[in-house]
Amino acid sequence: MSTLVTGIGELVTNDPALEDGPLGVIPDASLVVEHGHVVWTGPSSEAPDADERVDLGGRAVVPGFVDSHAHLVFAGDRAGEFEARMSGARYDGGGIGTTVAATRAASDDDLRARLGGLLAEMRRQGTTTVEVKSGYGLTVDDEARSLRLAAEVTPETTFLGAHVVPAEFAGRADEYVALVTGPMLAACAPHARWVDVFCEPGSAHAFDGDQARAVLEAGRDAGLGLRVHANQLSAGPGVQVAVELGAASADHCTHLSAADVDALAGGTTVATLLPGVEFSTRSPYPDARRLLDAGVTVALATDCNPGSCFTSSMAFCIALAVREMRLTPAEALWAATAGGAAALDRSDVGRLAPGARADLAVLDAPSYRHLAYRPGVPLAHALELPSVRA
Numbered sequence: 001m002s003t004l005v006t007g008i009g010e011l012v013t014n015d016p017a018l019e020d021g022p023l024g025v026i027p028d029a030s031l032v033v034e035h036g037h038v039v040w041t042g043p044s045s046e047a048p049d050a051d052e053r054v055d056l057g058g059r060a061v062v063p064g065f066v067d068s069h070a071h072l073v074f075a076g077d078r079a080g081e082f083e084a085r086m087s088g089a090r091y092d093g094g095g096i097g098t099t100v101a102a103t104r105a106a107s108d109d110d111l112r113a114r115l116g117g118l119l120a121e122m123r124r125q126g127t128t129t130v131e132v133k134s135g136y137g138l139t140v141d142d143e144a145r146s147l148r149l150a151a152e153v154t155p156e157t158t159f160l161g162a163h164v165v166p167a168e169f170a171g172r173a174d175e176y177v178a179l180v181t182g183p184m185l186a187a188c189a190p191h192a193r194w195v196d197v198f199c200e201p202g203s204a205h206a207f208d209g210d211q212a213r214a215v216l217e218a219g220r221d222a223g224l225g226l227r228v229h230a231n232q233l234s235a236g237p238g239v240q241v242a243v244e245l246g247a248a249s250a251d252h253c254t255h256l257s258a259a260d261v262d263a264l265a266g267g268t269t270v271a272t273l274l275p276g277v278e279f280s281t282r283s284p285y286p287d288a289r290r291l292l293d294a295g296v297t298v299a300l301a302t303d304c305n306p307g308s309c310f311t312s313s314m315a316f317c318i319a320l321a322v323r324e325m326r327l328t329p330a331e332a333l334w335a336a337t338a339g340g341a342a343a344l345d346r347s348d349v350g351r352l353a354p355g356a357r358a359d360l361a362v363l364d365a366p367s368y369r370h371l372a373y374r375p376g377v378p379l380a381h382a383l384e385l386p387s388v389r390a
């Protein structure tokens with residue numbers, strides 16, 4: 001079964017082989033899908049025949065968003081914490097404990113229903129690949145359960161047992177790290193592709209550089225890829241540890257020294273920026289322009305979670321990145337698609353060239369520029385194709 005998607009006013013391929021800069025834009029385009037993969041892209045005037053035809057009436061098509069950082073297995077609600085922040089309270093990660101208590105008390109079915117609801121919400125807004133972290137269980141069984149549930153919906157599962165030190169280990173962070181790197185990792189690694197740690201020496205709840213290194217090295221020895229919550233609340237060792245250990249991504253990067261930018265530029269670690277967090281914690285935005293100018297690969301993700309940022313909208317993050325972080329609309333879209341794919345070490349998503357997955361986001365707009373130009377307007381949705389379902 002092949003499908004010709006035609007009437008595409010503007011197709012963003014992210015195909016570097018095409019002339020038009022990194023986005024590889026084809027105007028008046030068509031695209032052919034077979035067995036869930038793109039097999040042809042080009043001008044509509046040259047399109048081949050196919051078994052079925054879908055006409056998009058001049059809408060723009062972009063690669064489905066790759067949201068490479070999200071915390072979607074949780075119960076409870078922290079709207080009150082958000083409200084307090086908007087009245088001046090500071091975010092320090094302490095509220096994570098509230099979500100841990102609610103998540104431990106929730107049934108599998110409740111967690112599964114919330115997770116499914118958030119994924120559907122993301123898909124309705126154009127996200128077709130999502131990474132899902134544990135980190136609200138913080139016992140061997142609760143972390144393993146979170147990852148089992150996450151693995152039901154995505155291959156991009158991340159063990160975040162080192163999210164915060166749970167209340168029952170207060171004052172005994174090193175003992176908790178021993179649990180995370182020992183029995184908890186053993187129970188979680190079979191369900192995870194990645195390991196992550198909240199490296200934030202400035203927070204009373206998170207982990208310092210040595211503890212982060214211990215968690216990452218143990219995860220690496222168990223066969224997991226590495227990601228780090230780095231430099232969110234203050235400049236610290238997170239980015240340097242991430243680059244040194246060859247992590248796929250250092251996430252947040254809100255407070256970077258010149259040495260941090262140099263380290264990222266000299267390494268292979270993607271800088272994943274999460275502007276929804278700065279928005280929702282009323283924090284200064286990182287300067288994405290400075291990273292791009294230094295040659296760093298930048299990704300954008302939502303960090304969708306009940307505490308620091310409860311948005312599921314990649315389009316909102318694109319608009320923030322353009323308005324507040326000095327990315328161009330083209331750079332922000334690339335970061336939200338190809339950048340996210342790079343942060344997850346994936347070459348089959350984040351682009352729409354032959355061989356890639358047929359993950360299409362359709363915009364109710366003539367151009368990708370509208371994603372930033374029309375903030376808050378739900379323009380993007382994932383395209384469902386019969387030939388992809390088959």
Ligand code: NIG
Nearest residue numbers: 096198229303305306307308
């Ligand atoms: O990425 N920084 C740590 N973890 C999350 C927040 C989780 C929460 O507040 O519940 C983050 O911002």
Ligand code: FE
Nearest residue numbers: 069071229303
């Ligand atoms: Fe996060």
